[in-house]
Amino acid sequence: MRQRLTELRGPGVRPRSLDARALAALAANPGCRRRALLDGAGIDKGALAQALGSPAAYGQSQFAIVRGHAFEAKVTSDGGTELLRLLHERLAPGTPPPVPDEVATPDLSAAGPEGRTARTALALREATAAGGWALLQHPMLAVEVAGSPAYVEPDAVVVHPDGSWTVVEIKSFPMIDGAADAAKVGAAARQAAVYVLALEPVAGQVGAYTGREVTVRDRVLLVCPKDFSNLPTAAAVDVRKQLATTRRQLTRLTRVEEIAGALPEGTTFDLRLGDDGKTATRPPDELAEAVEAVGAAYAPECLAACELAFHCRKRSREEGAVETLGRGVRGELGGLRTVAEVLAAAGPEAPEPPVTPGGPDDPAVGALRRAAALRAEVLARAVVPGPRAEEPGCP
Incomplete structure (x- = not known):
C-alpha cells in the first residue's frame, strides 16, 4: 500500500503532513473520497490546485x-x-x-x-x-x-x-x-x-x-x-x-487503500515539477483527468477548508449539480440531482421528458411546483410603478 501511495504522489515527492486543521475539515466532510485519498497519500492539494488553474484564495497572511x-x-x-x-x-x-x-x-x-x-x-x-x-x-x-x-x-x-x-x-x-x-x-x-x-x-x-x-x-x-x-x-x-x-x-471515512484500489491503472497526481522545483510541467488536462477519477462531495463550506474547492465548484457548476447550492438544499431536493431536473420539476404537470427519478407524486416535486405557483402569483400581483415626476398628472 505504501508503494501505491508513493506512485500517486510521484517519484521523489515527499508526503505532505496532515495537520489538525486539515483533519477537522476532513472530518466535517467524510463523504469526500477525493480529499480522503489526497490527504491520506500526503499530496499537496495547494500545488495541485495551482497546476489545475484553480488556486486556493485563502490562508493566513x-x-x-x-x-x-x-x-x-x-x-x-x-x-x-x-x-x-x-x-x-x-x-x-x-x-x-x-x-x-x-x-x-x-x-x-x-x-x-x-x-x-x-x-x-x-x-x-x-x-x-x-x-x-x-x-x-x-x-x-x-x-x-x-x-x-x-x-x-x-x-x-x-x-x-x-x-x-x-x-x-x-x-x-x-x-x-x-x-x-x-x-x-x-x-x-x-x-x-x-x-x-x-x-x-x-x-x-x-x-x-x-x-x-x-x-x-x-x-x-x-x-x-x-x-x-x-x-x-x-x-x-x-x-x-x-x-x-x-x-x-473519522470512523466513516473510507479507507485509503479501498479508494486507491478503485482507481484506473496508472493514475497519478505527480505534477512533474520543473528544474526550479516549483513549476508543474504536467499538462493540466492530464491532472484534471486524474482528479476526476476520484469522486468528490463538494459543498460551499469547502471553500473555507479545502485547497481544491474552487476546482470542485467549477466542475459541480458545469454539471449543474444541486450540491453547489448547499447541503441543506441538496437534502430538501431528494432524488433530484441537477438544476435542470429541479427546473423541470417546478414546471407543469407531467413534464416532457418526465423528471427523473421523481414524478408528480414525489414530495420534492410537489413542493417545487407549489413554490413556483406562489412565485408566479406574487409576480402577477406586483404593483405597477406610478408615473414619474416629469409626467403629466404628477403634483
Missing part, C-alpha cells in the same frame, strides 16, 4: 503567521510560567498552583514524526508517573485517518499532578472583554478535539503502564491576546460536542 509565532513565544517563555498560571486559574483553581522551578519541561526532539511521536509518549509516561506538573511544548501525536497514520502537533499539553492531561491551544486572534469571535473559537475547538482524540490511546497505554487512572480532559485551554494588547488571557472551552462529531466522522 505572512504578517498573521509572524504575529502568531511571536505571541506563542511570549506565552511559553520562562518555562511556560504565564501559561501555567492561566491554566491553574481557569481549570484547576482548587489545587495547589504549579511552582515554576518544579515544572518538568521535557525535550521532545527526535528524528522524524515517528520518532517524535514515540518520544512524546515516553515523556507523557514519565511525567504522569512522577505525579507533578509537566509542560510539553509541541508534542507529536498520531491519529489514524482512513487507515493511514496522520501526525498532529498541538501547541502544548499540560500534565496535572492528578494524572489528567489538558490540551492548550494558543491563537493570535483577540479576546475582547472576555469573549472572542465565535467562528474562530469554534474552529479552534474542532482543532483541539483532534488533539484530544489523538491523546486518548496514549492515555490508555500510560494508564496501563503506571497503574494510575489517566484521563484527557474534554475542556481545553484557549489562550489569546487580551483586548487589543499582546498580553495573554485564557478561557476554558468544552470540546465534548466537537470530539464526538470528529470521532464519528
